[in-house]
Amino acid sequence: MRRDELLDAAEEILCDQGSAALTLAAVADRAGVSKGGLLYHFNSKEALIKAMVERLIDDFDQLMAAQPDDTYTERYLGATLAAVRSGRLRRWAVVTGASGNIYLLAPLREAMARWHREGLDEEPDRLASQVVRLACEGLWDVSSHDPDLNTEDDLVALEARLRSLLKPEAMP
Template sequence: MTKEAILDAAEAVLSEQGTQALTLNAVADRAGVSKGGLLYHFPTKDALVREMVARVIREFDDLIASYVASYGGDAPGAYTRAYVEATFEILTGEARAYRRWSAITAAAADPEQAEPLNEAMRRWHGRDPAEDPDPGLAAVVRLAAEGLWEVVSHDPALYDADQLEALRRRLLDLLES
């Protein structure tokens, strides 16, 4: 059993049963490993949650970076366009990974566990205004994407694929103005 599979099992427990159900026993059962096997990789529940949060941040950072490169790297507005594209990939991707995000956000409710996520939010949203032709509009677009992610994490069926694509296109079109 790999660490990734244990993390997947923990996310499934959170997504399906909520934060109260996240116990090392429940994760070990879901992952099909002994509690000792789980403890080998994650000696505490805090260590498990910390790594779940770190993985989500890494994955989103990697998505943003891949889109930044496709938008010309340091070109004006590239970061905000990449942020929108990465968000919509999370919302519409095969794994529907937004469930992971909402589950981990809930798990990281204590201030110590939430700090890495808070730092990532400061990095994602506290951009240098000179990076965008219209910094205010760029902030509004990033916040709209963030809000959509939050809404869809609570009700995945609220928007179908066509509606999400129309929203993605509209946010990107706003950046062209």
Template sequence: MKREALLDAAESLLFEHGTQALTLAAVADRAGVSKGGLLYHFPTKEALVRAMVARVIEEFDGLVASHDDGTPGSYSRAYVEATFEILTGEARAHRRWSAITAAATDPEQAEPLNEAMRRWHGEPAGERDPGAAMVVRLAAEGLWEVVSHAPELYDGEQLEALKQRLLALLER
């Protein structure tokens, strides 16, 4: 059993049933492996949660990097593009985020995510209007949170219009 499939199983349990359902036995059962097979990759529930948090951070960092061309203001544009790629792409991605946030309620478990938030929402160099860039990134973050809880609220056309509006704010 691959590590990624175990993480997927844990994330689906979290999303479907909440943090109380995240047990090593339940993850092993969902993934169709023995508990020993799971323990080989994740010896504790805390190790499993750390790996889920790390994967979310790495995936988002990778998306941002793929859109950041290094020109002035490109970081915030990349942040918006990455956010909307997740919101309009594979449904699992934004569910994953809310599940991981719920799982990382222990301050020690949440610290990598908190550090990533400080980095993502800090003041990157080269912004034309740092205040507007901050507002745009926070708006994208807020939209992500809303869509995580109410995915039916905005259709694809509405999300595209919101993305274009946020990008336009960065060009002023």
């Protein structure tokens, strides 16, 4: 059993049943491994949640790096839409699972601060960039709770509108 499959099983439990249902036994059962097999990778529930938080951060950083756009905010928008379109909306599941322990949320909070502050001074319109980044957060959050809300056409239209805010000629 691979580590990512165990993390996937834990995230499925969080999404399907909430944080109260996240136990090591439940994760082992969902993943089809013994509890000992799970403990080989994660010696506690906290270690499991920490790994989910770290994976979330790494995955989004990889999506950011894969974007061909010029500005940080354009890459942020592209990465957010890629996450929404892929259906791998881990943020809600991870935050729900970690919400009882502020220590486990610290890396996510640091990443969020980095994602929302990085490159702002280099943007043609700092305020528009902040608006787009906040819109991305809202899109991701709503999509994690209602993944069928936006069709592909909706996402294309939202992307076009948000990108238009980032163009210098759009500035008042």
